[in-house]
Amino acid sequence: MMESDRRRDSRTWDWDSSQCRAQLDEVFFRPHDYIQTGSLEHKEFWSFFDRFQRFKGKRDMSLSKGSDEVKDGNQESKSRKKASVDLGLPKDYDARYRINVSVCTRDVEERLGVSERRRQTSSGPGKEEVATCRLTLLHFLDFCQRQSFCKLAKLRREQKSLPIFQYRDRIVELVRTHPVVVVAGDTGCGKSTQVPQYLLSSGFSHIACTQPRRIACISLAKRVSFESLNQYGSKVGYQIRFETTRTPATKLLFLTEGLLLRQIQQDAELGQYQVLIVDEVHERHLHCDFLLGVLRSLLRLRQDLRLVLMSATINIKLFSAYFDEAPVLQVPGRLFPIQVIYQPIPPEEQPSRSEKLDPRPYLRVLQGIDQRYPIEERGDLLLFLSGVAEISTIQDACQTYATHTRRWIILPLHSTLSLAQQDKVFDIAPPGVRKCIISTNIAETSVTIDGVRFVVDSGKVKEMSFDPKAKMQRLQEFWISRASSEQRKGRAGRTGPGVCYRLYAESDYEAFAPYPVPEIHRVALDSLVLQMKSMGLGDPRSFVFIDPPPAASIQTALTYLKEQGALDGHAELTSIGRLLSQLPVDVVIGKMLVLGSVFSLVEPVLTVAAALSVQSPYLRSAQHNPDCATARQPLYSNQGDPFTLLNTFNTWVQVKAERGGGSRKWCRRRGIEEQRLYEMVNLRRQFKELLKSHGLLAAEQGATCWRDRQQRRQRLGERKKLHQLKRDHDLQEGNRRKVLRLEEGEEGVGSSGSEGEEEGRERRGKDGAGQSVDIQEVKFKLRHNVTELQEAAGASRDLSSRQQALLKLVLCRGLYPQLALPDEHNATRKDSEQIFHTRNKQGVVIHPTSVFASDPEVLHVPEQEPRETGPEKGESSRHQLLAFVTLLETNKPYVTNCARVPALQALLLVASSVDTNADCTRVVVDGWLELTLSDAEAALRSISSALTLRDDWERLLQAQLRNSATGPAAPAVSHKDLGKLSEGLVRFLLYTEAASTLLNKVSYGLRRLGGLESQNLYVGPQQVPGLPDAPALNPLFPGIKAEPHPVKGGLRVTGFFTYNCLSDSKDMYSECLRTFWSCPHCDLYMPLTPLERMHHEATCRPAGELQPKEEPEDGKAASSSSSSSSLTRVYHCDVCDKDLTLTSTEILKHKRQHL
Amino acid sequence: MEFGSTEGTPRGLFTCELCELTTPFTYYGQKPPNTRAIVLLEECYVMKDPFCPEKEKFLVLGSTCSLCHKTVCVGADCSLFYTKRFCLRCVREHLDQFPPPIQAELMKKKPTGKTPGLASS
């Protein structure tokens, strides 16, 4: 203090000194002042101060030079005489008179005697400095006011200039007076941002606005909250799968169509909303079409509900008619004129099938633009192609041209690119250079890029369709519709007049379909039908869709859901089906989750299910980068892709726990899109919560982690900091666009995901203070407990071979019937020519992203088989099948996300149809796979064990599901029973490989049946009466209607197993097949037929283990489940002529007495 | 982040009589709430500054012309403050009484004259 006093006294006040400024801070920026020391405004004030002083200095200089002011002053006094009113304005101009604010600061308070701390002022800054600072502060406040007001005025101006603005009152009026209103307007009319605001500001509340895309929910919520001056409040929010900004104060919510449907599933009347706006209905997404159907019936229940459909001006009548001729308000779009040029591709440049696209027609457009339009006239080019391969072909050619001319930056755009690469299309090209964005139809509606002046339309699109016969997705190329064509054209006229080059003839255009085929006509309806069932919408075939899907599609879905066990014979939901309908994933993935929760495999199954539900984190572009490939190597598992994904996730969690944000670099090194891993971790958590809420997972898990109060406090403190970081990030997030470098595109070809690109992105993310905030990392930490995750990852990282076998079985049962058989000649083929067969599709190949694509040998049957047991040719104990997640046909039919499973074991444990001959040496699975076992004893043993295991498994599963249906209570299934079952399953799965087990290797042949063979497979029903002791056999399977199979013949023993129905059966009576057998568990030793033995094994348990008969059993459930057996029954012995109540083993023993 | 309760309930709609800018205001007067040190030199229509995260930051929307008593926004095309609020119409009418810098400013503005109300004057 003494120091500064002296300085001031000696007139050494230094405005640049931080101490001097700090002294003024104590006068002007105290904790209770309008601006506080340390705040953002405070920082801005001092930089304003410097600018203001510089400005004042310059102005003073220029004033002292000229004398104009004096002249003006004279004029002023002259004209004043004319004035009628004296405004009483001060004579001398002072800018401070223009400020309508005054500030009461410490100096003023002291002058007024408010403050007592008079003594301190003597050591503060001098009067002059205080005055300077005060004046600057006033100007600063005025400046801030002007700045904010300008923003507000600009906002209002923009709102007013939107074409929809003049319909504002009309829209509100229509919604007030009609239950359903259709607002149709083209791109740029402003309907998506304005209509919700109009309703909000005219008093409607509880408004939900659906969007087909998550990204649109976020960006619209942001934009609308800004426009409705509620940027920092929560009046406007969004809700998507894992994220919400919704609070009790939220009045307008943007959400996805799927999510609104889920909410209806919870609350059929949707009481939480007053107005529903369904946007982009013309896009005709599956969810949207369904949602419209559901809302149509909801309107009858809710007279007060208001529904607004928003659409492009496409097919409006359809929507209006569906809702009882609802009024339509049509709003013109705001597009600049667009010149259309038809440039059909000449025949010699037409690509023939299987040939690469000829780039010449596209290059001509680029050249044409270079020749015709001066480079000073800005304007980028957007080129629409059908798919990724096409994009890469044209990109290469254009890049060569660009490198040569240095006038273009070529950027690809499709959904499999990394997000960083996708983001680049929004960056700005340097002067004299145009962007050429080569895109799929993603840029038609989903992604909007400003500044596009030229559009090139190939007229083609690749669309996914579903082939119900082959149970296969198919990605095919089609001509686009006229509606799409217009949409593409429109992209050229958003910011100014544009040009659209159509690479087809006008006659082609005329021949296009008017609209694209709605999704509901193209895709598998499994999930939709399941959801309809769970919403109690009755028979899906009679539901009134806006545009009903083909009846066959619905039938296929119903059949499939029955096959999967989600629906019962009456097409009603089963307990597992009810659960599956709640899971936002494919039925197969949902099944996997439920199955995994039964065993102690929850953690790995959660991860695998999540991983299989998101796009692969492995960037395809990095596949050919040797560094990435090497770095990825340790993550690969030759067990299959799900295991690779599991390893990847677990290792990533480990990296995150150790290095936090360093995981970004770890991912980049390996060519991994970290965003996908974040999605996985979120999805995983959602699955976990669902399982918990359904009582399939004990709730106490994880609660142990934060027992410690100290720990909890620490965690709370950390969370507070994270929240602050997120807020800071949100505040700074603007549309700061980077200027592209000319070399940008050149790097893009081949080696994407390069360091340079990512560094650039990081640079952009840096905040003012210079430290980089990885917002994903912040969100991750806010949402997840890393320690808990690490434990979970640890639990599933080093799976024992037993756990791995069990996990595979769970995968396989979940994915069943999605199985593929390696072709028998694969061992002699090149890696790239390995082919596989599914039941409905022959000659499928493994997708190049799969581990098996580069390592197919692990799928081959080993050549050197031990010959001691003398297996016949082609027999082996090592046959394997591929369980796969999707079958997708692009240029070839590909299977993706595959895992290898042991064939015999997996089939016997999961297949829904297993048929055998009399001695079980020939087994046909699902009517297409034949297994031949030369060792009859081994065959019988395998089948018998499988029957027992499946029966136990099913019983435990049903008990678990029953429990979940009645609400989470005490575990329905004892750990001991589960342990036994897993032990049994593991032993069964591994016995061919582990020599130490009791069971020997089973060698068998495996082949696919030919068409003719599978047609003449069964003996058929007429053969059945020939069985001599059918009545005697029948009672051997109590609780199961072991009756002749009505179609196949033979004897249906369980729901999936039919004995002795194969037509080439050796025609032996079962009596002749009796062989001596000793039961390992009891003292039974007697000659038994195969069936008798299977049955004994199914009911006889080792000493000390609960016999199934002693378990209390829910009678109803037992009779509803086809494979579970009731335990005792009435047996009529013909010899004794008595009715006896016996277990089946007892019956066997009883019968033995009479032998 | 919850400002729902503290955003202040709108007291009415402020509409500029010249440019028709309309927006809800939460306070009218010279002492915006939660701002101990600030005093306005005129009675103003005020709202919470929507572009600023802190809830006590305010934004002056407009006030009343001291001559014609029209409600006008603070936008440079509608009004100016020079010890008192004047709508630009009144300023033009009494331009001679304003100091030269303001006169110069107004001269520059004339050709662009965006505000509909100004076209007639």
Ligand SMILES: [Zn+2]
């Ligand atoms: Zn105004």
Ligand SMILES: [Zn+2]
């Ligand atoms: Zn006036």
